[in-house]
Structures are given as structure tokens and as C-alpha cells.
Amino acid sequence: MSLLTWPVRTQTRAFSSSALRRNDPLSSIQGSDAPPTNTLPPLNRPLGVRERPTTLAKSTTARIKELMHTDALMEQRRHLFVTVVSLLACTLTVVVVRVKEASVGYFHDVNMTRKHGGKTWIAPQVLIREDKALYLPNIAGKVLSDGSTKHTTEMCFGKTTILAMLNTKVSEINVKGFIDPTHARYASHPLYQCVQVNLQENLLKSFLVNLFLRSLRRVTPKELHSTYLVSSQNMEYVRDALGMTNARVGYVYLIDENLKIRWGGCADATKEETLALESCTGVLLKRLERKKEMEPHPSTQ
Structure with a gap:
């Protein structure tokens, strides 16, 4: 079947609104039609951000409003948690934890590259x-x-x-x-x-x-x-x-x-x-x- 004549209902199902609510780019597939574990799932959600991009720097007021938003605030906390702890504690233990976290990220990417070539x-x-x-x-x-x-x-x-x-x-x-x-x-x-x-x-x-x-x-x-x-x-x-x-x-x-x-x-x-x-x-x-x-x-x- 030609790509240009692909049925509309197939496209709509692949990128349904329910998939948009998932944070993981590869939402879990369940049910009798789930693919085998040794195969890769198809991309089933749109990629990108909801906010239209701009080259203009955000004003102070805009930044304050963004930080007041609950979801944005929780996201900031999740990413900056280790940095905040290190500033407050200033201990060698925290530094070791951060180094270990960075190492895990690196080796995780390397190991994932060995499986399916990182795909x-x-x-x-x-x-x-x-x-x-x-x-x-x-x-x-x-x-x-x-x-x-x-x-x-x-x-x-x-x-x-x-x-x-x-x-x-x-x-x-x-x-x-x-x-x-x-x-x-x-x-x-x-x-x-x-x-x-x-x-x-x-x-x-x-x-x-x-x-x-x-x-x-x-x-x-x-x-x-x-x-x-x-x-x-x-x-x-x-x-x-x-x-x-x-x-x-x-x-x-x-x-x-x-x-x-x-x-x-x-x-x-x-x-x-x-x-x-x-x-x-x-x-x-x-x-x-x-x-x-x-x-x-x-x-x-």
C-alpha cells in the first residue's frame, strides 16, 4: 500500500489524544496485540513541546508565572534536587552521589547502544x-x-x-x-x-x-x-x-x-x-x- 494513501483512521489511532498525556515517548503496549519483547515498538506519540518556540528571552514576569505553575515547579524540583542538596549539605557524600548518577547515565546509554544499536x-x-x-x-x-x-x-x-x-x-x-x-x-x-x-x-x-x-x-x-x-x-x-x-x-x-x-x-x-x-x-x-x-x-x- 502506498504511503500517500495510508488510511486516515490508522494515523488517528497511532497518535491518539491518550498518547499525548504520557510522558514516556514510548508508551507501554498492553493487550493481545502487543509485540514480542525482542522487537521494538513503533513511535506512538507526537514528539516536541506544546509551546510555540521563540527567539525572545523570557521576561522576569513570565519566568515568575512559569515557576508558579505547579507542573513546571515540580519539573524544576526534579531536575535541580541534587544541586540544591549539594549546596545545603556541602558534604563529600553528596558529591559522590552526583558523580555516581552521572556515571550511571553514561553507562546506561552505552548499554542501550549495544541493544538494538541504541534504537x-x-x-x-x-x-x-x-x-x-x-x-x-x-x-x-x-x-x-x-x-x-x-x-x-x-x-x-x-x-x-x-x-x-x-x-x-x-x-x-x-x-x-x-x-x-x-x-x-x-x-x-x-x-x-x-x-x-x-x-x-x-x-x-x-x-x-x-x-x-x-x-x-x-x-x-x-x-x-x-x-x-x-x-x-x-x-x-x-x-x-x-x-x-x-x-x-x-x-x-x-x-x-x-x-x-x-x-x-x-x-x-x-x-x-x-x-x-x-x-x-x-x-x-x-x-x-x-x-x-x-x-x-x-x-x-
Whole structure:
């Protein structure tokens, strides 16, 4: 069956409203139709954040209102609990606990990479419905071409974008498996672009990447320099929302002109996932072309 003629009811079931209420990007599957434990489940919820991204810094009033919100406050407490304890106690025990916690996170990612190559879910075969899709959070970084700072919110608005998140050699290989066929097909399309974000949240790794930008420019195709971002932005609060549960593998997102994530893939791409990304990109481009044609020309207004 063609991807373009996939039944609407199948899409609606895959991204039902009940899945939106789950925090885990891979909600547990129960019942007689549950897949075997040795297989990976499909992505069954939209990826992204509910709040439309912006490049503007939040005002003090906005920050206070955000902190007064119960859910936001509990989320802040969950992430900052260890830091608060260390400031109050100032003991060696707390420091050891924090080091142990960091080590567990690292080895967890390594062990997860050994299983299924770090893949935790299978990409959908069709686009996530626009009314169910969520937003890509704003990511700032330095452009590989000239070192200036750019934001994904400004770069992706008004275009169909394949956005790749990478930070290791393994993730680079993962990303290439997803995007190479699609990029080769649509690279010349005026409404298409490929954005790569080299995310290095570790300060030492970020320093080393910036130190070797010249060699990074040599291995990156010149036509992609203007859309290649090197970022050290902290993604802790949006990692789960984006399904980025393993920092060792690559993640690929298909973004529409309104900054919504309409498709996502992770780790090693299967043949079906690669074909799905190419097909879904083509669908978004055709829709955007029709939308542009329907817009009134400035001279006729």
C-alpha cells in the first residue's frame, strides 16, 4: 500500500489524544496485540513541546508565572534536587552521589547502544497529523560557515526541514542512513533544507569541537555549512519531549513550515524508515508548494 494513501483512521489511532498525556515517548503496549519483547515498538506519540518556540528571552514576569505553575515547579524540583542538596549539605557524600548518577547515565546509554544499536522506537510510515503535532523547541548555535549565532526557529520557519541531532561518530552514521537519499532527491528544491545540529552539552567536548571547527568544515559539504549549527545548549528539559533518550545515537526530525515535528527517527535507519522519510518530505513539499501558489502576490494586494 502506498504511503500517500495510508488510511486516515490508522494515523488517528497511532497518535491518539491518550498518547499525548504520557510522558514516556514510548508508551507501554498492553493487550493481545502487543509485540514480542525482542522487537521494538513503533513511535506512538507526537514528539516536541506544546509551546510555540521563540527567539525572545523570557521576561522576569513570565519566568515568575512559569515557576508558579505547579507542573513546571515540580519539573524544576526534579531536575535541580541534587544541586540544591549539594549546596545545603556541602558534604563529600553528596558529591559522590552526583558523580555516581552521572556515571550511571553514561553507562546506561552505552548499554542501550549495544541493544538494538541504541534504537528505542520505530519511525512512523506516515506524517504525524498537523493538529496532533507538537513544536520543535528553539535551539541556538554557531553556524559552521561564519561562526555567527542562529536559531532553529528562524531557520526552519517557512520551509520543509530535515533536522538532524548528532554529537558522536555513531550519531553521524545514524543520521546519514536516514537523510542521504532524501537530501539527494530534494537538495535543489527551493522550499527544502537540511539542518544539522552538532549538540555538545558537555563543556569540555564543546570546547574541543569549537577548537577543531576548521577540520569539521573540511569533512562537511560546503553547501551545508550555512545550515550546520554547533550548539552547547542544555537540552535537559526537552530531551524526553523529543524522544532523545540515548545521547550516543543520532535523531532525525521532519519539520514543517510552522515549526511542527511531523516525523521522527532514531539510531540506525531501516530501509522502510528511509523510504518513509523521503515520502513524507515529498508530501510536505507538495503541500507547501500549493500553499505558496494560493498566497496573493504583493503586486495584486
